[in-house]
Amino acid sequence: MLQTATDATAIAASDHDPRQFGLIFDRHFANIHRYLHRRVGLDLADDLASETFVVAFRRRADFDAAQGSARPWLFGIATNLVRHHRRTERRKLGAYARTGVDPVAVDAAFDSADDRLQADVAKPILAKALAGLNRKDRDVLLLHAWAELTYPEIARALAIPTGTVRSRLNRARRRLREPLAAIAQVNDTSTDLGGSHDE
Amino acid sequence: MNDLDLIKEFRADVREPDLRQLLATRARLMRTLEETAPRRRPARTQRRWVIATVGAGAGLALAVTLPGVLPEGSPGGAEPAAATALQRAALVATDRPAERMPKAGEYVYTKTKSVRTSFYVPGDGLRNLSFTLRNTREDWVAPDGSGRITEATGKIGFPSSADRAAWLAAGSPDLGQDVHGSAATERFGAGELSFPDLSELPTDPSELQEIIDDGRLPGGNGYHDETFQFVGELLNESYGRPALRAALFQVAARFPGVEYLGEVKDPAGRPGAAVAYTHNGYREELIYDPHTSVLLASKQVLTDPDKIGLEVGPDTAPRTILSGPGDPGTVLDSTVYLKSGVVDSTRETP
Secondary structure, three states: OOOOHHHHHHHOOOOOHHHHHHHHHHHHHHHHHHHHHHOOOOOHHHHHHHHHHHHHHHHHHOHHHHHHHEEEEEEHHHHHHHHHHHHHHHHHHHHHHOOOOOOOOOOOOOOHHHHHHHHHHHHHHHHHHHHHOOOOHHHHHHHHOOOOHHHHHHHHOOOHHHHHHHHHHHHHHHHHHHHHHHHHHHHHHHHOOOOOOOO | HHHHHHHHOOOOOOOOOOOHHHHHHHHHHHHHHHHOOOOOOOOOOOOEEEEEEOOOOOOEEEEEOOOOOOOOOOOOOOOOOHHHHHHHHHHHHHHHHOOOOOOOOOOOOOEEEEEEEEEEEOOOOOEEEEEEEEEOOOOOOOOOOOOEEEEEEOOEEEEOHHHHHHHHHHHOOOOOOOOOOEEEEEEEOOOOOOOOOOOOEEEEEEEEHHHHHHHOOOOOOOOOOOOOHHHHHHHHOOOOHHHHHHHHHHHHOOOOEEEEEEEEEEOOOOOOEEEEEEEEEEEEEEEOOOOOOOOEEEEEEEOOHHHEEEEEEOOOOOOOEEOOOOOOOEEEEEEEEEEEEOOOOOOOOO
16 A cells, blocks of 8 residues: 655656655665765765755756666765865875874774774775775775665766776776785784684 | 775774754755745645635635645755754654553543634625634544544634624624534444544654655545644554654654744643644644653644635635735634543543
């Protein structure tokens, strides 16, 4: 008996009744906020996440109902908003790399001293590597790894061909290979030293 | 662990925004969308008025009921203080023990007192006037829809001496009610009263709101649906389901621009907290006990008489729209929920 509106029907209905857009917010805000938080930090994420939905609402006529879920579309908008703040993003990654303290997740809890040790050593290396990526490659990589979008979804989100998604992702992963190998080594070492971290 | 897994783990432990913050963001966003959106809505049927045509002239007594329509062009979301208060009420509701559901042969008893303001439009250039009716009502309703209702209506009253003078100047017209009040008891057989079965209603606020918005409620009479007050009525009828009560408070938080009025006394003098929703020229207030989340009272206050438009009919033709007979601040309806509980017979009270 219960009918659940799809994203597409809610967006269409919001054309004459903006309240309907609340459903899009309820479904996707937390994920968009989390993605932005990881990219640019909490304060900016609060603003950009709201802005994402304002922009989406304004451009709701552009939403392709055939897509079904609004998720890729919203992540695309959020990613475009991050572009205006890429210096902030790089600065925060750089600070993490230099100090070992992540300005984006200063209050994140660590499970154990071992995790902290591992985090202290490995994560700044990754932060530096991410900061060093080309902006477009970083967008594709993080939409894939953090937003968990598929190649075709990323292509729709960023309005680029799927082939381009693949090549950017490959390039990003290639550039990260070396620093990531270093992290793997660090992890192995810390495990050898008696770390109890389970892989 | 491959390279992508390492990236997936990076900053995976960022904090989620808390619920209160989320509600506030939602409310702000919906206000922004409202400003962005063009103010238009498809026309909806407006079931508005209980009308009595009075006398031979143009005189009409108009008992105002609330329009069964959604707010015009207003998107959802409470003010932050209201969102916080309603969220707290939802939590309190969740923590309360479930009330006993009535079994076959048992009755749900409720006692309410209400004061309702109606308008009389004499026409012929004479002053419009307001009058009030007081009503005390006791309901006993069994799950099979049988039961008993006793109702006592007090004498017709006038909010001000000017209203009384206007009534006299119009020739003391019949206001469609017994001037001296009345009392009646009526018994009902199985199926004659509505006993809404709320046991199937979802406790997810979004789903519940959809059902309310669509008027798909069990036993819904298509009269109060979609109004804030209706959420209040459901609160009053959601026997035995703390989770449903909690969801109703969350639905209330989604009404556009719902405000928190703070701690107040209800019309019976009991302390409570009030939230209000203003739309279409009215303010609807719900007063509840913040310690138990039990609904104490509801009120409707006229805020913008020009917005309400009184529809005259259906027995007058053609239908006439009159606007704004009352003054802003007029309490159109004030209902106090005095007592409720499950009893064994229509002679008992809890």
